[in-house]
Amino acid sequence: MALVEIKSLHKSFGSNHVLRGIDFTVEQGEVVCVIGPSGSGKSTLLRCVNLLETPQEGQVIVRGEDITHPDCHLDEARQQIGMVFQQFNLFPHLSALANCTVAQRTVLKRPAEEADRVARANLERVGLSDKIEAYPAQLSGGQQQRVAIARALSMDPALMLFDEPTSALDPELVGDVLTVMRKLALDGMTMLVVTHEMAFAREVADRVVFMDGGVIVEQGPPAEVIGNPKEERTRTFLRRVLDPTHVEPTP
Amino acid sequence: MSTETEARPADAAPDRPGAINAVPVRHPGRWVAIAVIVVLVAMLVHLLVTNKAFDWSFVFEAMNQQPVINGFLKGTLLVTVLSMVVGVGGGVVLAVMRLSDNPILSGVSWVFTWFFRSIPRYILLFTMGTLGILFPQGIAFGIPFDWKIIDWLGMSGDWRFFTLDANQVFTGLVAGVIGLGLSEAAYMAEIARAGIMSVDPGQAEAAEALGMSRGKVMRRVVLPQAMRVIVPPTGNETIAMLKDTSLLLAVPVIGELFYQLQSIGSTYYKTFPIAVAATLYYLAATSVLMVGQYFLERHFGRGFGNKAPRAARPAGAGGA
Ligand SMILES: Nc1ncnc2c1ncn2[C@@H]1O[C@H](COP(=O)(O)OP(=O)(O)OP(=O)(O)O)[C@@H](O)[C@H]1O
Ligand SMILES: [Mg+2]
Secondary structure (H helix, E strand, O other): OOOOOEEEEEEEEEOOOEEEEEEEEEOOEEEEEEOOOOOOOOOHHHHHHHOOOOOEEEEEOOOEEEOOOOOOOOHHHHEEEEEOOOOOOOOOOOOHHHHHHHHHOOOOOOOOHHHHHHHHHHHHHHOOHOOOOOOOOHHHHHHHHHHHHHHOOOOOOOOOEEEEOOOOOOOOHHHHHHHHHOOOOOOOOEEEEOOOOOHHHHHHHHHHEEEEOOOEEEEOOHHHHHOOOOOOOHHHHHHHHOOOOOOOOOO | OOOOOOOOOOOOOOOOOOOOOOOOOHHHHHHHHHHHHHHHHHHHHHHHOHHHHHHHHHHHHOOOOOHHHHHHHHHHHHHHHHHHHHHHHHHHHHHHOOOOOOHHHHHHHHHHHHHHHHOOOHHHHHHHHHHHOOOOOOOEOOOHHHHHHHHOOOOOOOOEEEEEEEHHHOOOOHHHHHHHHHHHHHHHHHHHHHHHOOOOHEEEEEEEEHOOOOOHHHHHHHHHHHHHHHHHHHHHHHHHHHHHHHHHOOOOOOOOOOHHHHHHHHOOOOHHHHHHHHHHHHHHHHHHHHHHHHHHHHHHHOOOOOOOHHHHHHOOOOOO
């Protein structure tokens, strides 16, 4: 059984029809990278997977449970899905450690000691054991994003969602975050990653999904989708991303 | 993390021109102002010390009377604290209701705020003191409309657990606290709403994504951050409340600071020293409140780096 199964998903904001029938699955242990031009609905798709956006039509099935169903206990479903945001969204009033323990304590009801131990282990996993007491404002962007990853991991999720986790970072800090994500993938974490880092997608992804205009245009192994795309739209996009100085010839 | 140890010099431009050899600016106006102020202060001190009207020994003696001290402790301090507890608690609830998606909750909150902000506190307190007339049989706690239901079921008796005498509830300090607290809640609702709206929606999203329920998101993530915005105007409100306790006379409550001072003043035919005594009490209480506000602001400012110099820099600056 697939870990996540998305069936004919539709989402509109007012008259703006953003997702126009998305079907795809993520298998246990798979790393899927979603690429596509700005405004194509990548973030919206990701946010529908943990219902931060409510789709108008279609189903999102996580471990066999339809989380779009009104009877579904949404908070419980979300516990199995970690999310990492472009803007980190760390809780600024809490230390790095408390950021990682607050949901363990209040949602999973773990005792203080256990939550503390799990949080420390995950902060170490992202290479920040020396920043445990620091507040987010005292950390660099790259460090904040790694705390955000540790915070999500502390809930022992079955799936991790990443929405352009490195887009808000200075170029020299991107590497640290990608290293952490690469390690996660090697550890067998199931990951759904929206990214513009083509090198990362090519190296780490088991599958790459190219989205444009609210539909999946093409998907497959990275060597095919990025290395040898079949669709013209994919080719145009990749030309623009891989060679930003390239100018389309105007007819 | 060798890439992060190198702090970017955010504030030092690399190609700054050398320091200019400037002559310090002279401020003749400043010296004139200082001279004027010194003279005025000297005049004030002279007035305070020598003018017989102050009658300092009477001032301190009046301040030291037991009914006055009681009036200050109960009528002023206790009522301020209780009214603010009702006001802040009610205000936060009203703000959460107002911001909820439920149009009924948000409508109720709006009407409450509209009603209690419209009534002058003096008149509200006067009204509270007379409300007992609405409930001649007292205020009972139990099943609502029990007499109708009992009648309908053909039974007798009542389903009330205990009854309060309305004339006792709507009298004295209790009526004062209810009136001032409800009025305060209406103002606090707007302050709390501004505080909640000041928190980045990404914060609630991150908390929801971790599986927190709506209530937990509010209590654990949004409100603690909103407090940073809520506390300073609440300090203002508390100081205003401290002074509005002098309106308790409208209820009427006579166990209140200024009423007690005035009654001493009229006994001895001394009004001005009484005003001085009241002023000193209010100055002292306000000063204590301001100290409290300082510590509250420091507590809720945690993590926002008002003091940490690195926090002001853009993300990416300053690592280990
Ligand atoms: N909360 C919202 N309200 C209204 N419109 C929205 C909202 N969120 C997204 N949209 C619209 O949905 C479309 C897709 O947005 P989305 O953020 O999913 O794109 P994206 O593929 O993630 O783009 P980017 O690469 O720039 O992040 C855009 O046209 C956007 O304006
Ligand atoms: Mg996006």
